[in-house]
Amino acid sequence: MRNFLKNGTMAVAILTGLGTVPGWADNLVLWVNAPLASGPDAPLYAELKKFEAETGNKVEVQAVPHMEMERNLFVAMSGGAGPDVMALDIAWVAGLADAGLLMDITEQSAPLASKYQPGPFAGGRYEGKQYALPLYTNNAALIVNDKMLAQAGIDKAPTTWGELRAAAVAMTNAEKGTYGISFGSNRMGAFQLYPFIWQAGGEIIDDKGKSHVADPEAIGAVDFLAKLYTQDKAMPESVLTAGNWDEVHAPFIQERAGMVISGDWAIAAIKKNAPNLAFSIHPLPQGKKAATVIGGYNLAVRQGTAAPKAAFQLVEWLTGDRSIELMGKYQRLSATAAATTPEAIAKLPKEMQPFMAQASAGHPRPVVASWSEMHGVFGNMWDAVIRGRPAAEALAEANAEVENLLAR
Structure with a gap:
């Protein structure tokens, strides 16, 4: 990843159009993996309207294909651009954190740790610091x-x-x-x-x-x-x-x-x-x-965002207890601890129940x-x-x- 950053700065100009640093604290750019924003009726948009109404912040969503996301993030953020908040495959957290591109959210997330399943929560931690919170989880x-x-x-x-x-x-x-x-x-x-x-x-x-x-x-x-x-x-x-x-x-x-x-x-x-x-x-x-x-996606905040407080607020909003209902609309599994109760599992489609039933045995890949x-x-x-x-x-x-x- 360090080698990529040394050699990738020439491509920054190509990708800066995919996300810009907001000019004021209440405007946020959010990059998500494309299936979450597949059309104007995607559940994410309705949830963001609730966030905007509650907080006064505005969110611009930009969908990026999974296979392009990691490289686009490295290139854009290494040049000081990119999103304020981003969806990350949990396997990417360590590389981006090691490159200094993610905001340390250890202090803000510590009081929230018990809200998440231990495995997915650990997947957002690198060298003892928390850099991401789990948006959704999956397993084999x-x-x-x-x-x-x-x-x-x-x-x-x-x-x-x-x-x-x-x-x-x-x-x-x-x-x-x-x-x-x-x-x-x-x-x-x-x-x-x-x-x-x-x-x-x-x-x-x-x-x-x-x-x-x-x-x-x-x-x-x-x-x-x-x-x-x-x-x-x-x-x-x-x-x-x-x-x-x-x-x-x-x-x-x-x-x-x-x-x-x-x-x-x-x-x-x-x-x-x-x-x-x-x-x-x-x-x-x-x-x-x-x-x-364990697989799945996390949400993280870009290091250097002009709106760190609002950005973390968005991360907490989308990954918290509201995610059970939101992720259910996508046929995905919430990474919250509340999603693992027998009552919550019983509400899942039959095919999804075995995945959540074994969630407590989940291991993230080494971070x-x-x-x-x-x-x-x-x-x-x-x-x-x-x-x-x-x-x-x-x-x-x-x-x-x-x-x-x-x-x-």
Whole structure:
């Protein structure tokens, strides 16, 4: 990220039109990921009208595609422009904070900490300081083809690693071209495997910044998953090349794979492309303990905004208790603690309930400045293991690379 800032200033002029520093404290520019502002009737706009009426502040919304958001933020803000408040994938917080582009909101957010789920709240913290609050959360769960599971002679979705392997093997039939579970390659596969490391009792990077990538728990988790392909042949060949969610979901949607590990974003894809497919969603099968990987978006304030008080007020407004109703209109999960009560979960659509039910077992990915590069290291490691390299050997090499990145 530091290298990007050194080399990216020439592009600032191109992007300053995407957001400007407000001339007075009651005008705010808000960048959000495009789906939240998909049209004039998007729920966000009605909520912002309430904010404006309550506070007197004015908010200009600018929608940015997810794939362009991180780079646009770095380029615009490194030149002193950009939004006052921005929506961030939780994986971006550390890099932006490390570059000095986010306002420290530790003092303002401390009294609010209990309002949020611990995992998503921790995802906005970097080096002991809070830089963002969670707008919405998601996590990875197990999605099952109910018909294929029943045809394999299994009457309930797997709840343990042993049951997961047994179900995957039972649904695999070389003659019919069916497999037990769809999985991604490289970075996609890495995202899916992180929960298994935590479930095994392992860690990736601890709170003191020490790497545990080559610990026995991590080796055991990677080895277990990789053998579903290399030994059991229970994953389709697409595991070698599936580099986006559409490719990960495809074997499941085509009913060639009986299970897939994914998030709530898979629901719309399944219903659109396979409207007659009977499927159910379940918490991830447990190892030594329950765990899942947290995703989602946070809201943060730009360092140097001319309206810091109003900007934080907007962050608190959109991420607080009001977010349960607001995020529900988007079929997304609020990251507030209040959203995890049995009463709140019961009000969610049936397909969303398992995700919130396992929210307390959620882990954010390590909040370190070089995480994006580390995620690439994990992706390369996963690719090597599913192609036959021993897990211990591949993880030892990955650990050395991660340690180098931490030292840098």
